[in-house]
Amino acid sequence: xxxxxxxxxxxxxxxxxxxxxxxxxxxxxxxxxxxxxxxxxxxxxxxxxxxxxxxxxxxxxxxxxxxxxxxxxxxxxxxxxxxxxxxxxxxxxxxxxxxxxxxxxxxxxxxxxxxxxxxxxxxxxxxxxxxxxxxxxxxxxxxxxxxxxxxxxxxxxxxxxxxxxxxxxxxxxxxxxxxxxxxxxxxxxxxxxxxxxxxxxxxxxxxxxxxxxxxxxxxxxxxxxxxxxxxxxxxxxxxxxxxxxxxxxxxxxxxxxxxxxxxxxx
Ligand SMILES: NC(=O)c1ccc[n+]([C@@H]2O[C@H](COP(=O)([O-])OP(=O)(O)OC[C@H]3O[C@@H](n4cnc5c(N)ncnc54)[C@H](O)[C@@H]3O)[C@@H](O)[C@H]2O)c1
Numbered sequence: 001x002x003x004x005x006x007x008x009x010x011x012x013x014x015x016x017x018x019x020x021x022x023x024x025x026x027x028x029x030x031x032x033x034x035x036x037x038x039x040x041x042x043x044x045x046x047x048x049x050x051x052x053x054x055x056x057x058x059x060x061x062x063x064x065x066x067x068x069x070x071x072x073x074x075x076x077x078x079x080x081x082x083x084x085x086x087x088x089x090x091x092x093x094x095x096x097x098x099x100x101x102x103x104x105x106x107x108x109x110x111x112x113x114x115x116x117x118x119x120x121x122x123x124x125x126x127x128x129x130x131x132x133x134x135x136x137x138x139x140x141x142x143x144x145x146x147x148x149x150x151x152x153x154x155x156x157x158x159x160x161x162x163x164x165x166x167x168x169x170x171x172x173x174x175x176x177x178x179x180x181x182x183x184x185x186x187x188x189x190x191x192x193x194x195x196x197x198x199x200x201x202x203x204x205x206x207x208x209x210x211x212x213x214x215x216x217x218x219x220x221x222x223x224x225x226x227x228x229x230x231x232x233x234x235x236x237x238x239x240x241x242x243x244x245x246x247x248x249x250x251x252x253x254x255x256x257x258x259x260x261x262x263x264x265x266x
Contacts, residue, residue, distance in 0.1 A: 015042025
């Protein structure tokens with residue numbers, strides 16, 4: 001089990017979904033958690049879930065796309081817990097923009113530019129800003145780990161999700177930059193690329209498409225669970241992954257590997 005005793009971990013988008021599971025798992029393993037989210041109610045619920053397992057957490061209401069709020073998130077965490085060891089850039093989504101239709105499901109020629117801007121802001125810009133302001137705090141502790149939650153959509157092409165996929169590819173590129181630029185100062189940076197992980201919020205938001213609830217695209221006989229992502233995030237946050245940096249690691253039931261079509265009989 002990856003142990004996180006004594007670590008201070010900031011998790012963005014931790015007010016629900018995958019970030020909430022990560023918060024509880026990492027707190028169980030000994031970390032103190034700054035639960036950052038644009039939805040204060042969600043953040044407070046996660047703080048209570050962490051406290052119910054005997055952990056310590058604070059809620060921070062913030063928007064990852066606003067630079068002053070990314071800076072303040074790190075300052076608040078340092079004030080509460082004395083420093084920062086790990087940043088998990090988890091906040092993000094498939095954003096709709098101001099388009100009345102959900103045009104990230106369209107092919108590029110039909111893409112509303114507001115969908116592009118919203119995805120680049122909510123995924124790439126936010127990850128960049130939170131990392132930018134966390135790095136000085138990590139350096140002050142002698143190094144640390146940044147875990148970016150990207151997506152298999154950043155690795156593969158698709159019929160849709162052009163804006164989301166490009167924004168997650170940008171997150172993967174940023175991961176490599178941070179790993180190269182700060183490796184000698186003992187900061188590691190890795191990305192997790194989840195496949196489809198249905199959970200309560202994806203179902204509520206109508207984001208659990210039929211493709212998300214079938215196992216045809218994975219090599220295994222079961223779907224992914226939020227804990228599958230939380231376990232990988234906890235490992236990458238811990239010193240057990242001390243020699244892993246700059247990687248984009250799919251946690252996707254093998255969906256990025258796929259299968260060759262069956263051979264045609266001669
Ligand atoms: N669930 C999946 O199938 C899946 C697959 C691949 C990648 N991902 C990625 O995993 C991460 C978490 O996904 P999830 O399924 O838990 O999503 P979710 O929508 O359930 O949770 C995202 C959280 O981020 C918060 N958030 C959104 N914008 C924010 C902002 N600007 N500032 C601060 N907080 C903000 C939301 O309030 C929410 O609590 C995302 O980056 C997502 O792209 C999820």
